[in-house]
Amino acid sequence: MSLLEVTxxxxxxxxxxxxxxxxxxxxxxxxxxxxxxxxxPNGSGKSTLANVLSGRPGYTVxxxxxxxxxxxxxxxxxxxxxxxxxxxxxxxPVEIPGVSNMEFLKASVDSLARARGQEQPNTAAFIKxxxxxxxxxxxxxxxxxxxxxxxxxxxxxxxxxxxxxxLLEPKLAILDETDSGLDIDALQVVAEGVNRYKNENNGVxxxxxxxxxxxxxxxxxxxxxxxxxxxxxxxxxxxxxxxDKGYAWLT
Amino acid sequence: MSQxxxxxxxxxxxxxxxxxxxxxxxxxxxxxxxxxxVRFISARKDEPQWLTDWRLKAFAHWKTMPEPKWAxxxxxxxxxxxxxxxxxxxxxxxGPQSLDEVDPELLRTYEKLGIPLHExxxxxxxxxxNVPPVPSxxxxxxxxxxxxxxxxxxxxxxxxAEAGVIFCPISEAVHSHxxxxxxxxxxxxxxxxxxxxxxxxxxxxxGSFVYIPKGVRCPMELSTYFRINERNTGQFERTLIIADxxxxxxxxxxxxxxxxxxxxxxxxxxxxxxxxxxxxxYSTVQNWYPGDENGKGGIYNFVTKRGLCGGxxxxxxxxxxxxxxxxxxxxxxxVLRGDDSVGEFYSxxxxxxxxxxxxxxxxxxxxxxxxxxxxxxxxSAGFSENCYRGLVRISPTAENARNFTQCDSLLIxxxxxxxxxxxxxxxxxxxxxxxxxxxxxxSDDQLFACQQRGIDSEKAVGMIVNGFCKEVFRELPMEFAxxxxxxxxxxxxxxxx
Ligand SMILES: Nc1ncnc2c1ncn2[C@@H]1O[C@H](COP(=O)(O)OP(=O)(O)O)[C@@H](O)[C@H]1O
Ligand SMILES: [Mg+2]
Numbered sequence: 039m040s041l042l043e044v045t046x047x048x049x050x051x052x053x054x055x056x057x058x059x060x061x062x063x064x065x066x067x068x069x070x071x072x073x074x075x076x077x078x079p080n081g082s083g084k085s086t087l088a089n090v091l092s093g094r095p096g097y098t099v100x101x102x103x104x105x106x107x108x109x110x111x112x113x114x115x116x117x118x119x120x121x122x123x124x125x126x127x128x129x130x131p132v133e134i135p136g137v138s139n140m141e142f143l144k145a146s147v148d149s150l151a152r153a154r155g156q157e158q159p160n161t162a163a164f165i166k167x168x169x170x171x172x173x174x175x176x177x178x179x180x181x182x183x184x185x186x187x188x189x190x191x192x193x194x195x196x197x198x199x200x201x202x203x204x205l206l207e208p209k210l211a212i213l214d215e216t217d218s219g220l221d222i223d224a225l226q227v228v229a230e231g232v233n234r235y236k237n238e239n240n241g242v243x244x245x246x247x248x249x250x251x252x253x254x255x256x257x258x259x260x261x262x263x264x265x266x267x268x269x270x271x272x273x274x275x276x277x278x279x280x281x282d283k284g285y286a287w288l289t
Numbered sequence: 290m291s292q293x294x295x296x297x298x299x300x301x302x303x304x305x306x307x308x309x310x311x312x313x314x315x316x317x318x319x320x321x322x323x324x325x326x327v328r329f330i331s332a333r334k335d336e337p338q339w340l341t342d343w344r345l346k347a348f349a350h351w352k353t354m355p356e357p358k359w360a361x362x363x364x365x366x367x368x369x370x371x372x373x374x375x376x377x378x379x380x381x382x383x384g385p386q387s388l389d390e391v392d393p394e395l396l397r398t399y400e401k402l403g404i405p406l407h408e409x410x411x412x413x414x415x416x417x418x419n420v421p422p423v424p425s426x427x428x429x430x431x432x433x434x435x436x437x438x439x440x441x442x443x444x445x446x447x448x449x450a451e452a453g454v455i456f457c458p459i460s461e462a463v464h465s466h467x468x469x470x471x472x473x474x475x476x477x478x479x480x481x482x483x484x485x486x487x488x489x490x491x492x493x494x495x496g497s498f499v500y501i502p503k504g505v506r507c508p509m510e511l512s513t514y515f516r517i518n519e520r521n522t523g524q525f526e527r528t529l530i531i532a533d534x535x536x537x538x539x540x541x542x543x544x545x546x547x548x549x550x551x552x553x554x555x556x557x558x559x560x561x562x563x564x565x566x567x568x569x570x571y572s573t574v575q576n577w578y579p580g581d582e583n584g585k586g587g588i589y590n591f592v593t594k595r596g597l598c599g600g601x602x603x604x605x606x607x608x609x610x611x612x613x614x615x616x617x618x619x620x621x622x623x624v625l626r627g628d629d630s631v632g633e634f635y636s637x638x639x640x641x642x643x644x645x646x647x648x649x650x651x652x653x654x655x656x657x658x659x660x661x662x663x664x665x666x667x668x669s670a671g672f673s674e675n676c677y678r679g680l681v682r683i684s685p686t687a688e689n690a691r692n693f694t695q696c697d698s699l700l701i702x703x704x705x706x707x708x709x710x711x712x713x714x715x716x717x718x719x720x721x722x723x724x725x726x727x728x729x730x731x732s733d734d735q736l737f738a739c740q741q742r743g744i745d746s747e748k749a750v751g752m753i754v755n756g757f758c759k760e761v762f763r764e765l766p767m768e769f770a771x772x773x774x775x776x777x778x779x780x781x782x783x784x785x786x
Contacts, residue, residue, distance in 0.1 A: 141756075
């Protein structure tokens with residue numbers, strides 16, 4: 039069944055008078071149970087795609103459509119897209135001093151539950167669950183008392199994103215270069231987390247620069263994004279080919 | 290406080306929740322201010338001659354004083370002759386026999402304030418109303434409602450009386466405890482202290498009086514709800530709290546006010562006196578009508594608050610959460626005269642739309658080994674101006690004085706202003722004075738990060754702002770801490786996209 043449908047997506051970035059076209063007719067279709075890897079050179083528009091799908095301010099959709107579970111994403115506020123089940127693991131997770139990780143996660147889980155007409159979890163059980171999840175991605179549960187990402191190392195920030203993925207169990211997970219800057223141990227922890235998350239009822243869009251992540255998370259499809267469009271699609275072997283030949287032969 | 294349900298927030302946000310106007314019969318003095326006005330007020334309260342003279346002396350000073358202009362606030366000139374200086378709810382001489390006889394408007398006001406029925410009876414002065422065994426406002430809170438200018442009723446008097454605590458309208462204390470009033474009124478804030486204090490001294494209406502006897506720990510928190518009710522009626526509250534040697538008291542002041550168009554002047558005076566080893570904790574949640582989103586209307590809140598740590602090892606702690614008023618001009622201060630005495634000031638001041646706040650504190654160190662702590666959190670949103678102004682003065686006599694000041698500003702949006710004016714006057718080389726300051730902004734990236742996890746932007750701002758204020762909220766009594774967190778979120782309505 040189709041989860042994400044992106045058709046002929048055009049998007050610009052920047053203020054009204056100096057808009058710059060980044061996405062120029064992008065198509066992608068993700069079904070439940072699938073993992074799609076998106077690769078491409080620096081500046082090709084990978085993060086832009088993630089930002090446009092999740093509704094980050096500053097981007098304008100100028101043409102095309104994007105739906106998640108048949109709902110038109112363009113019509114929704116960012117928090118409504120999240121409530122619908124769209125999750126973005128940030129390339130650069132932001133620090134929020136003064137708001138503890140635990141408080142942040144509770145607010146998130148409560149907001150999502152309320153929007154979906156579900157009951158909010160019991161606080162004690164919730165805290166226990168979060169502690170276990172933190173430990174499962176090698177995060178010291180002490181981190182949970184600190185401000186969101188405050189003073190976290192790059193690797194800790196990325197593992198925190200994966201912890202949130204496991205906690206929130208979204209329908210669609212978009213991971214924007216979660217593997218960048220990680221050593222091999224951290225990479226394995228991240229990959230293990232994603233593998234634990236994925237199942238027949240959700241989908242993963244894996245934005246990455248390096249094929250090494252794909253040794254641990256096996257994609258069903260690999261797409262190459264260049265100059266705002268998908269220029270080539272294939273299976274896992276495409277990633278190996280790219281590793282070998284680079285992107286130049288495609289652009 | 291982040292646990293507050295969103296439903297509550299949505300409801301609270303739907304309108305300025307305390308913005309109701311009650312239409313109660315009241316006798317109000319015609320606008321205008323001269324010696325006769327002062328005499329009238331004094332006569333209405335049946336005051337002794339010395340107090341009438343005291344007021345007249347204050348009035349004579351006031352006439353010679355210029356309006357202060359140094360604060361970082363702007364407003365059209367106040368027409369002091371257009372203000373009515375006295376108003377009292379009618380017919381309370383012989384109180385109602387049951388709630389049925391109480392003005393239903395008054396009861397509705399209580400309801401909006403969330404006061405339960407049995408307590409309403411007590412508050413409304415119903416004859417023979419039963420005082421509930423377990424107070425319901427918080428676990429242990431006594432309330433003295435100042436409804437407009439006259440305190441209508443006082444609860445839990447008996448329990449307090451058992452402990453020897455006096456908690457009553459100051460107009461009553463003038464008669465029941467004249468020696469305390471005569472000794473302490475104006476002892477911390479003299480009549481000519483400043484323009485607004487002089488005005489208050491001349492025309493003060495009513496307020497609370499508290500006396501905690503030697504060695505007594507007040508058995509409950511004392512609380513006053515202030516309300517401005519009459520159109521064009523200035524509020525000139527006067528509060529006096531005396532903690533005798535070795536005693537302890539925690540006092541809560543909360544304000545709500547009706548929605549209206551005209552600007553209203555509020556010039557209160559609060560004096561605190563802590564004798565040897567005594568401790569006073571004074572907490573305020575200030576929620577006067579701030580004006581509409583275009584800066585129309587709202588209260589002018591020009592307040593003088595000062596405490597005297599008169600005895601050795603005494604302690605005075607001010608905690609304030611200021612979210613209301615069109616203009617706030619307020620510097621709760623501590624004079625540290627006793628050796629080893631301690632002064633504290635914890636403040637959250639939030640301004641949105643066109644609100645202006647110029648607030649801070651003064652810590653005047655005179656005794657040896659005196660210590661003061663200042664933690665100020667200013668939050669500006671909309672087109673507002675938020676200013677911290679603080680003075681730390683170390684007198685030559687203050688050996689080994691210490692001060693720590695932390696002054697943080699948080700900006701929401703790009704149109705508002707935050708300013709910091711810390712003044713230090715050090716006349717003693719042994720003093721240690723530390724000052725930390727920071728300015729930060731709620732960034733779009735932070736808001737988006739919250740939204741991406743399902744948290745809407747208003748809730749997100751509330752969460753970030755509450756986090757920013759944590760150190761101050763920690764100092765508030767429990768029931769106030771919850772209310773304060775909620776207030777900030779309500780007050781920031783419309784501050785983000
Ligand atoms: N906020 C922005 N303002 C201006 N240009 C931007 C902005 N965000 C991205 N861009 C530009 O858009 C292009 C695509 O960026 P991005 O989507 O981050 O690429 P990728 O993630 O594939 O490296 C780049 O040329 C980048 O400089
Ligand atoms: Mg990128």
